[in-house]
Amino acid sequence: MALSPSLNLRQSQSLVMTPQLLQSIRLLQLTHVELEQFIAGEIERNPLLAREDGEGSETPAREDAAAPNTAEAMAERLDSSLENVFPDDPGTRETIGPDLSAQWRSASGNGLASGGDWNLEAVAAAPVTLREHVREQIAFSFEAPAELLLALELAEGLDEAGYLTADMGEIATRTGADLELLERVLLTCQTFDPAGLFARSLAECLALQLKARNRLDPAMEVLVANLDLLAKRDFHALKQLCGVDEEDLIEMLGEIRALDPKPGTAFTTEPADPVVPDVTVRPAADGGWAVELNQDALPRVLVDQTYFATVSARAGKEDKAFLTDCLQSANWLARSLDQRAKTILKVASEIVRQQDAFLLHGVRHLRPLKLRTVAEAIGMHESTVSRVAANKYMMTPRGLFELRYFFTAALAAADGGEAHSAEAVRERIRRLIEAEDAGNVLSDDAIMDILHEDGIDVARRTVAKYREGMNIPSSVQRRREKKALAGIGA
Template sequence: MALTPRLNLRQAQSLVMTPQLLQSIRLLQLTSVELERFLEEEIERNPLLERDERGAADGETLPEGLQDLAARDWEEAARPSSETISDRLDSSLENLFPDDPGTHESIGPDLSAQWRSAGGNGLAVSSGEEWSLENVAAAPLTLRDHVREQIGLAFDEPFERLLAAELSEGLDDAGYFQGDAAEIAERFGVEEAAVAHVLGICQGFEPAGIFARGLAECLALQLRVRDRLDPAMRALLDHLELLARRDFQALKRICGVDEEDLVDMLAEIRALDPKPGAAFTSGGADAVVPDVIVRPAPDGTWAVELNTDALPRVLVNETYFATVSANASKQEKTFLSECFQSANWIARSLDQRARTILKVASEIVRQQDAFLVHGVRHLRPLKLRTVAEAIGMHESTISRVAANKYMMTPRGLFELRYFFTAAIQSADGGDAHSSEAVRDRIRGLVDAETAAKVLSDDAIVDILHGEGVDIARRTVAKYREAMNIPSSVQRRREKRALAGAVS
C-alpha cells in the first residue's frame, strides 16, 4: 500500500480551557487578600474597570445571598455625572498649586485663607489639626539595629567593630549565629581565635542568649546572666534530648540531684527564652477575614450570608468606553475592546465566585447543623463529593472553594476544609463518627488524666469502643502524635514531676 498525503475531515468533542475559564478558576481559589491584590493590578492596567465603593460607604448588606448582585445594572451604575467627575479629580487651584506662593493672591481671599488655615508649614491631617511629629509612627527596631548600637559601645578597636558587624550579619530571626567563624577569619586574614574573642563579647549583648550557636548555648548564656550555670545545670543542658523524652530518672542520675532539685531546674529552664531574637521580628500576622458569616435566624434556622468586607465589587465604565471609542484610531479601538471584554468577564467572574461560595457554605451549614448547635463532638463525616452532588457542581470546584476560605460561626472561625472530615465506623452499627470529633474526644481523655492514672493507647481504644467508636490502636497513636501529645510513659513522667513540684 502506497503512502500518500490525504486530507480527512473529522468531528470530535474536546474540553478546551479558554483563558476566560482559566481566569474564573483562578479567581475561585484566591483568598480575599490575593483577590484584592489581583483587582488592584487589573484596575491599574484596565481604564474601564472601577471599584464599586457604594456597599462599604452606605453599609448595605446582601439580603438572601446575592440579590443585589443579580439585579445590578452595570451601565447605569457606571455612568458618572459631571459633578462626580469634578469631585473625583478635585481640580481646584489650591490642590493643583499648593506650594506656589503666587497662587494665593490670584485665587482670591477666601481660598487663600482656607489654605493658610492648614498650618504654617503646609502640612495638615484629615482632622484639621496641625501636623505633629508625635503622629508619625517610628520605624520598628530590628535585631541587627539593636546589635549595631551595642557594637559601638562594646568595642574600641575599629577592626573589632568591623568583625562584630560581620558576625551580626549571620544572625537569624531567632537570634542564633548561623555563620562560619572559620570562613570569616579566612576572609579577613586573621586568626580564628580573634573571631572567637569578638563572638564571645557579642554573646554578652542584650537580649541574653543572642549570638548562640545552638539551643544549649543559648540557654547557657541566659543562665550565666542569672548566675545559675552550675555543674548540674551544665549537665542538664548537655542532655536536652533526655529532657525532650521526659526521661527524668536518667536526668537525676546524670545531674546528681534529687527529684526536688530537678523540678526546680526544670522550672528555671521553662522561664528562659529559646528564641531571644524573635521579639525584634518586624511585621505581625494579618487578621483572618471570614468570607461567610453564619448567624442564628429568628425562625430557628441558620442565616448564611457573604461578608461584604471580603467581597470586592467592580464596575465597568461603559460611558467612558463609548465616549473614547468614538474618536479613537483602529489600534486604540482594538485596545479598548479588549479592555471592555476583560472588564466584563472579571465582573461576571466575581459574581459567579460569590454565588459559588455562598452555595457551598449553605450546604455545609445544612450538613453540619448538629455541630453548630452542640459542638465538635457532633461533627458529621463529610466528603467533597457529597456537597458537589447536593448543589450540582464538580468535586474539584468544591475543593477550590473550600481552600483558604473561612466561615464565622457562633462556634468560632473555621476554614471550610475543617468541615470535610473522614468517617470512622461505629462499633454498634450506628452512624459513622467524624475523625475530628474522635480527635477531640482523645484530647479530652488525655486532659482529664491524673498522675496516678495515665491512659495508654489501648485504654483509650477500649474507652472509645465503649462509646461506639470502632477505631484501631495505630489510629489512636496517629491522631495522638498529630496533636503533639506524648506517649503514656512520657506523660506519666511529666505529671509525676509536676505533682512533685506542687507538693
Template sequence: MGLSPSLHLRQSQSLVMTPQLLQSIRLLQLTRGELEQFIAGEIERNPLLEHEAGGEEPAAAGEPAPRAGAEAMAERLDSSLENLFPDDPGRREAIGPDLSAQWRSAGGNGLATGEAWDLEAVAAAPITLGAHVQEQIAFAFQSPQERLLAQELADGLDEAGYLSVDLAEIAERTGADRPLLDRVLATCQTFDPPGLFARSLAECLALQLKARDRLDPAMQALLSHLDLLARRDFAGLKRLCGVDEEDLVEMLAEIRALDPKPGTAFTRAPADPVVPDVFVRRAAEGGWVVELNQEALPRVLVNQAYYATVSARADQAEKAFLSECLQSANWLVRSLDQRARTILKVAGEIVRRQDAFLLHGVRHLRPLKLRDVAEAIGMHESTVSRVAANKYMMTPRGLFELRYFFTAALAAADGGEAHSAEAVRERIRRLIEAEDAGNVLSDDALVAALREDGIEVARRTVAKYREAMNIPSSVQRRREKKALAGLGA
C-alpha cells in the same frame, strides 16, 4: 508503495480551556487578599473597570470630593484656636486665618505645600536585630580590628539570634587570630537580649542562665543532656544532675522561663487578619441563616458611559481595543458574581449537613466528603475543593476554614452512623487532658475508652492522631506528670 501528500477532513470534539474559563477557575481559589491584588491589577490594565463607591456621596460637578471635609476641618481649626487663645484675639487672628487658608488650599490633605500627611511616615520604624546589635558593637569595642570582627559575627546571625557561621571560616577570611576571635565572641555573647550569638540551643540557654547568675553545675549538667529532657527521662536527669525531685522541678521551671529564640523579638512580621467570607447565624424561626460577608466581596463596575463616549470618536484600532476591554470587564464581573454564588452554595450545604456541630460542638461533627457536597449542589468535586481552600466561615462556635468540615469517616462500634475523624481526635484530646499522674491512659486504653463511646478505631490510628496533635506517649506523659506534680501540672 508510493508516498504522496494528501488532504483529509476530520471532525473531532475536544475540551478547550479558554483564557476566560481559566480566569474563572483561578478566581475560585484566590484568598481575599490575593483577589484584591488581582482586581487592582485588572483595573490598572483595563480603563473600563473601576471600584464601586462604597456608599459615598458623589462630588458636585467641577468640585473636588475632599472639599467638604476640608471646610469642616478648617472650621474645627478656627474653633480650636479660639479655645487656645481666648484672651489674645490678635494672636488668634494672626495664626488662625493662615492655618485655615492653608488647610483649605490643600484640600484637607496637608498644608500649602500640597504634601499629604502620613502619620506612618513620621512614626518610629521598628528596630531590627541588626541595628540593635550594631549599636552595642559601637560601645563594646574600641579597637578597629575587634569592631571589624564583631561586624563579621553580627552578619552571621540568623533570625533567631544564633551564630550560623563557622569561626574557623571567619578567622581564615579575616586573617585574625583564633584567641582574639574567641574573645570578641565572648563579648558579643554578653549583648542584650541574653542568648544572642549562641551556636546551639544549650549554649543559648546557658547564656541566659549566666546573665541571671543561675548557671550552676546542676544546670550545666541539665543543659548537657537536653535529649533526656526531650524524652521526659526525669529519673535520668535527677541522677546526672545530682538533685532531688523538688530541685529538678524548680530547674525545669527556670528552663521554661527562658527564650530559645531571642532574636525573634525583633522580627515583627505583619499579621494578616483572617476575614470571614461567610457568616452563619441562628434564624429567629429556627435553622440557620447563611450570608456572604459584604465587606469581603470586591465591588467592581464596568463604566459603560465612558465606553460609549470614547468609542464614538475612536478609530478602528481603538474601537477594537475598547471592545476587547469591554468583553474582559464584563467577563470579570460575571466571574466575580459566579464566585460569590458558588461560595454561598458550598457554605449553605456544609451548614445543612453540619447542623449538629453548630448546635452541640466538635464531638457532633459529621464525616463529610467533597463529593457529597458536589453532588448535592450539582457541581464538580474539583470546584468544591477550590472553593473550600482558604475560605473562612464565622459561626456561633468560632471561625473555621471550610476545609475543616471535610473529614474522613471512622466506623461505629455498633454498626451505627460513622464518626468524624476530627471528632475522634477531639475525644482523644479530652481523654488525655482528664488523666492524672496515677491514671495515664495508654494507646490500648484509649482504644477501649473510644469503643465504649461507640467508636471503632485501631490502636495505630490512635497513635497517629496522638502524634499529629504533638501529644507524647503514655510513658513520657507519666514521667512528666509525676515530675511536675509540685507545680500543679
C-alpha cells in the same frame, strides 16, 4: 481492500481551557488577600475598571475624558502662573494670607490636633530590625577597628532567631583575623541584649540567658547539656545526672520554660495578615441558620461604560481595539467575581446543612463529610468544591473555621450505627488525655478500649497516629512529666 486518500468532515465537542476559563478557576481558589492584590493589579492595568467601595457607590467621574488637553486649557485649570505662586503685590499677599491661614487651621483642626487623618500621634515609627539593634550595641562595645569589623561580620551571620549560623573558621579565613581574637569578639557579642543572641545551638542560647540571670550553676549546666533527655521526659535520669531531688528539678524545669529559645524573633517586622471570614453563619429567626457572604471579603468592581463610550468615539483604530479588549476583560472580571461569590455561598450553605449538629452541640457531633457529597448535592464538580474549600473561612457561633475543617474521614461505629468523624474522635482523645492525672495515665490500648465502649471502632495504631498528629507524647513520657510536676518520685 485498496488504500486511497479521502476527505472526511466530522463534528465533535471538547472542553477548551481558554485563558479566561483558567483565570476563573484561579480566582476561585484565591484567598481574600490574594484576590485583593489581583484586583488591584487589574484596576491599574485596565482604565475601564473601578472599585466599588460600598452600597450605592457610583463610577467615579473622569473629568479628563471630556476636558480639552491643550496647553491653554491646562494652564487655566492649574492656574500656576508665577504671579499666583509668588505674588509681589502686598495687597495680594494680604488677600492670600488669611486663606492659607484658614486652610492650615482646617487641616490642623481635622487631623493634626483632633485625631483626624493627619494625626501625628498615629504615625508609627519604623520598627527596629535585629541587625540594627545589634549594630547599635556593637558601636558602643568595641573601640579597636579590627574588633569592630569582626563584630559586624558576626552580626551578618545572624538568622531570624538570633543564632549565629556563620562558620567561625570561614570568617577568620576571609578576614585574615586570628581565631582567638574572633572568639573574644564573639564572647562580647554574646553579652548583648536580649540575652541569648549569637548562640550557635539551643543549649548555648539557654546557657547564655541563664548566665545573664546568674542561674548557670553546675546542676543547671548539666541540665542544659542534656536537653535530649528533657525532650524524652526522662526525669529520673536527669535527677541522677544533676544530683538534685524532685523539688529542685521541678524548679529548674520552670526556669528553663521561662527562657526564650528564639530571642531574635522579637524583632521580626513582618506583619501577620488577619484572617477575614468569607462566610458568616448565625442563627435565623425560624430556628435554622442564616448563611451570608462577608461583604468585607467580597471585593466588587465596576465597569465604566461611560468612559468607554466617550473615549472610543474619538479614538484611533489601535486605541479602539485596545479599549475593546479592556472592556471585554473588565466584563469578564465582574462576571467571574459574581460567579465566585455565588459558588462560595452554595458550598457554604450545603456544609451548614450537613453539619447542623456541629453548630448546635460542638465538635463531638461533627459528621464525616466528603467533597463528593457536597458536589453532588449542589450539582458541581468535586474539584470545584475542593478549590472553594481551600483557604476560605467560615465564622460560626462555634468560632472561626476553615471550610476544609468540615470535610473529615469516617470511622465505623462499633455497633454498626452511624459513622463517626475523624475530627470528633481526635477531640475525644484529646479530652481523655487532658483529664489524666499522675496516677492514671492512659495508654493507647486503654484509650482504644474507652472509644470502643463509646461505640467507636478504632484501632490502636489509629489512636497513636491521631495522638502524634496533635503533638501529644506517649503515655510513658506523660507519666514521667506528670509525676515530676506532682512531686512524686519516678
